[in-house]
Amino acid sequence: MAKNLRAKIPASDTLIIHDRNHEATSSFMQEVGVARDNPTSNNQMGLMGIEVASSPRAIAEKAEVIITVLPEPSHVKNVFHNILNPPLPPLTSSSPASERLFIDCSTIDPTSSREVANAVHCTAQGRFVDAPMSGGVVGARAATxxxxxxxxSRTGGLVKRVTPILALMGSKVLHLGEQGAGLSGKLANNYLLAVSNIATAEAMNLGLQWGLDPHILGELINGSSGRCWSSEINNPVPGISPGAPAEKDYEGGFGVELMKKDLRLAMEEAxxxxxxxxxxxxxxxxxxxVEASEKGKDFSVVYRWLGGKTV
Incomplete structure (x- = not known):
């Protein structure tokens, strides 16, 4: 996401980043450094215009648009408490924006998101929207x-301001409604994803146990009524979905602990x-x-937990 932002925002703008995982920051800076030294027609990027901040607060003090992505509701509340206290200084007179815009892409419960939005708005420190995302690591890299x-949507101006920013990192922006509605939609989607991922793993294992070729079975499912994201993009059987975590010992992707968390939030809202x-x-x-034995792995590792057959 950060790479796509840096590649698409004006060259005169500065991208300020922070991650409490310093290895992730170092890896990102190294990656964009390699891109600078080896530019291609689709990858014109360099270290110029990227700044590493010491904290989220340090970003908010300088930036017009602040995008946050955090695992849990408590993390979001804590980060925004530190951002908003003491009150942020006004934007510089040279800034074209009249107020800061906070875009939270975390998947948390709608109630917590509304509490944070209320803290931002009641202290007149900017505008806050929830904008959770779907598409996984593959979608983040490809900006899809x-x-x-x-x-x-009472004035329309806020949605118009947010949409083109999100479009820099994705291919679709859906306005679901008032504050918290984006998260309600995300939790409904991830409830379905949690269940369909298990069903896909079970169906693929059934077919392999019956002696079916996994590639032909995958083609069958993806050309029939059983087709879903877990079967087509993130198939749990190695070799079916090119580049999927299953091909890398289930490394990368969407961690099983995050899937468990999203499902828990959806159940609580239900x-x-x-x-x-x-x-x-x-x-x-x-x-x-699954988490007890496969923590840190992509949630499609449920196939291995089931004793899924490999060929």
Missing amino acids: LTFMLGAS IRVGAKVEMGERAGDVYED
Whole structure:
């Protein structure tokens, strides 16, 4: 995401980054440094215009647009508490923006997101929107993410300001409604993803146990009514989806612990509104068990947990 931002924003703009994982920051800086030294027609990037900040607060003090991506609701609340206290200094007179824009792409519960938005708006320190994303690591690299936007549409100006920024990192931006609506959409999507990932792993294993060729089975499913993201883009059987985590011992991708967290949030929201959900509880138990033995792996590793056959 950061690479796509740096490649697409004006050369005169500065991209300021921070990650508490210093290895991730070093890896990113090395990657863009290699891109600078070996430019291609699709990769014109350099270290110029990139600054590493010591904290999220340090970014917010300088930036007009602040994008956050964090794992848990508590992380988002803590980061924004530190950003907003003490109150941020005004934007410089040379800034074309009248107020800061905070875009939170974390997957958290809508209630927590609204609390953070209220803290931003009540202290008049900018505008806050929720914009969780879908598409995985592959989508982030290729700038094909789908963003689900929750933002006030009373004036229309906020949505118009946010949409082109998100379009730098994705191929689709959907405005789902008011503050928190983007997260409601994301949790509904990831509830389905959590269940379909397990079902895909079970179906592929069934076919292989019956003696079917995994490539032909994958082609069959992806050309039929069983087709889904887990079967086509992130197939859990090595060799079916080019570049998928399954081909790299399930490294990279979307961690099983994050899938478990998103499913938990969806289940909590279902209980809050009284929606009947039958598959989620059992799926949660599965991811709990998978995490115990495969923590840090992509959630498609459920195939290996099932004893999935390989060829």
